[in-house]
Amino acid sequence: MAKVRFHDNNEYLTGQAVVDFLATQEVIYEHWGVDRLDNNLRDNYSPTEVEKQQILDAFKAEIxxxxxxxxxxxxxxxxxxxxxxxxxALLEKFKGEHHHTDDECRFCVDGHGIFAIKGKDDRYFDVEMEPGDLISVPSYYRHYFKLMDDRKIKAIRLFVTPAGWEAIY
Ligand SMILES: [Fe+2]
Incomplete structure (x- = not known):
């Protein structure tokens, strides 16, 4: 389950409080889980095209x-x-605050990631993603992305259009 951390006071939300808070922010949060994947599909960081497709197929209904x-x-x-x-160099780029004209939707298959988001009341918060978590940052929300201490993530990206996912700094 994802956690939320507020930047101004370092307060954390966990469990249902995360679900409730993100709903108030219109940030979609879902937990699909990764139990259905065998270990090779989870922790292999050089997946073949066939293995990538196997991961996408495993979540076909949810996608x-x-x-x-x-x-x-x-x-x-x-x-x-x-x-x-x-x-x-990539992580340095991802630390730059930006927005997109479409949603930015990610499902964390393995590893971790943090989306830092400027909320509706201009309060910044992190969403710390674990394997099995999906979030969708709404279009035009300012945000940036970081890895966590494990410095790795494997994720499914869902797009409306490639152009809509260009970063606007
Ligand atoms: Fe983004």
């Missing part, structure tokens, strides 16, 4: 459901780890 609700048209797999060339 179809949220895609119908939010008009997402494509899905793919993104992997970041110490095997990623120029990981530090």
């Amino acid at each position: 179809a459901d949220i895609s119908a609700r939010r008009d997402y048209k494509t899905a793919d797999i993104i992997v970041l780890s110490d095997k990623t060339p120029n990981l530090d």
